[in-house]
Amino acid sequence: MSDARAIEAVTETLRALVDDGVKAVAPGAAAVVHPPHQVSTTARNAQVNLFLYQTEIAPALRNDPPPGLAPGESGEPALPLVLRYLLTPFAPDGDDLLAHRLLGGALQALHTRPVLTRAELAQTAPYSDVARQADSIRVTWHPVEEKDIYSLWSVFQTPYRLTAAFEVRAVLIGSRRPPRTPLPVLRRGTDGRGPHTSAAVRSTTPRVDTVRYPAGRAAARTGETVELHGANLAGVGAVRLTHVNTGAIADLPVPAAPAHPGSLALTLPGSLPAGVCAVTLLAGAPRAELPVGPWYLALAPRITGPLPATVTRDASGNAEFALTAVPPFAPGQQVLLLLGEHAYRARTATGPAAVFALPQAPPGAHRVRLRVDGVDSLLVPDPGADPPAYDPTQLLTVT
CATH class of the missing domain: 3.30.2000 (STM4215-like)
Structure with missing residues (x-):
């Protein structure tokens, strides 16, 4: 050049x-x-x-x-x-x-x-x-x-x-920006020969097509079980969840003999903060990431208290509300309190507790959602119920 x-x-x-x-x-x-x-x-x-x-x-x-x-x-x-x-x-x-x-x-x-x-x-x-x-x-x-x-x-x-x-x-x-020159790869795969090929029409690579949450919801909470559905999952030794915002990682072992080779059941740990997690498949010992994915799942926060609750506005129409939730909040997370159609950013969010200032808080009873890194707490516990209903405990009254 x-x-x-x-x-x-x-x-x-x-x-x-x-x-x-x-x-x-x-x-x-x-x-x-x-x-x-x-x-x-x-x-x-x-x-x-x-x-x-x-x-x-x-x-x-x-x-x-x-x-x-x-x-x-x-x-x-x-x-x-x-x-x-x-x-x-x-x-x-x-x-x-x-x-x-x-x-x-x-x-x-x-x-x-x-x-x-x-x-x-x-x-x-x-x-x-x-x-x-x-x-x-x-x-x-x-x-x-x-x-x-x-x-x-x-x-x-x-x-x-x-x-x-x-x-x-x-x-x-030519550009003045220098090129990127990574170090050469020492070995490709366990035997240094790189990936193996197959002449079969059907793919042999593990993959995840869908993530299914309990009760047909759009997210799952700590301690609940989610199912990964795809193909060729029988050889997967573990599943790695990586929090997109904080980078926190949790490796979840899978059963040695899953009920179906096209699905895996995972129980979500309490070590990850709420938000979006990338899902990657691991195989081998020590565990190595398979060259597929990632896929994503939503880990919802759970409000543990104190709801239902009542807060009183001051003379200027402002109020303050504090709540606790699991999993604990991590530094750098975006935490919002949603009161009906209004959203309030957390003034502080440390550990399990978050404090919200509610300027010009609208009086009345409001359905409450907690949004952490874009994932809301579950205001509708069972979307498949007939008829579906809001969680009656997730209510905040402003007087």
């Missing part, structure tokens, strides 16, 4: 090529690099102006990894640029025949050397490492419609002159 001076280096190399071409047909002529409106039309020497008027991204190369990376390494893709130039001859005294000769010499030079070689780039622009980029830099004709070329000249508020357009692609400018 190239450095930030690659555009400058390509332009200077093109100018040198054009300069050789015009000198071959008109001794004393020169190639210059100026905006079109700043080229002197009264100069006594013939000139051909090289003007970079547009840069674009080469989309086919936009996501290519940088060269030189070993397997497993990653880096920011290079910025692949397409440079578009205008080539305009300026002849003294408005001599169009000389202008045509100059343009022919310039185009012949570019046609003869359609690829900017590494030697040319290194010799003309030693200040840039563009000569070391792996991809070739090619010069090609770029057709421009009549209305577009006139529009370009009108921008510079100068009379139109005979002009040819061409493009150069691709100039790869």
Whole structure:
């Protein structure tokens, strides 16, 4: 890849090529690099102006990894640029025949050397490492419609002159962000041979399709049993639960002979805080994560007291309420008290206790939910009941 001076280096190399071409047909002529409106039309020497008027991204190369990376390494893709130039001859005294000769010499030079070689780039622009980029830099004709070329000249508020357009692609400018180069893997699998393959149509990889909670609820609580349903679960030795927010981990052993090879029953421990937990499958001794998953389950908090309860507002209409819950709150967890349609963030939440300030608390009786890291306590104990009902104890009255 190239450095930030690659555009400058390509332009200077093109100018040198054009300069050789015009000198071959008109001794004393020169190639210059100026905006079109700043080229002197009264100069006594013939000139051909090289003007970079547009840069674009080469989309086919936009996501290519940088060269030189070993397997497993990653880096920011290079910025692949397409440079578009205008080539305009300026002849003294408005001599169009000389202008045509100059343009022919310039185009012949570019046609003869359609690829900017590494030697040319290194010799003309030693200040840039563009000569070391792996991809070739090619010069090609770029057709421009009549209305577009006139529009370009009108921008510079100068009379139109005979002009040819061409493009150069691709100039790869590298990122300054260093690549990621992890250490090589010492061994793949227990025998160092990597994963085993099977010609069977049916997959032999363990997987979890659904997580089923007790009574058809959307979450489970500490001490309750959840079921993982999937396929090829008979060889799973344990299940690892990793709390998404806190990173707390619990490894749960599974029965040596599960009731069904496509399901596992797990009793949720009290060592994990409420919230969302990632589920991964473990096998072997020492236990190693299988290359599948993770899946996710919701561990709901349980309010242990004191509900139902009554709180009294002060003269300003504010109130305060404290409750306890299991599992205990972990540092950094987001704890909310939901009173009907109102939500209040915990002022403190340490261990099993949380304190909530209720500014402008609405009077009346409110159903209570405790939300920890996005998982609510279970206000409807049995959604399958007919008819379903709210838990009558989860009630807070504001007076």
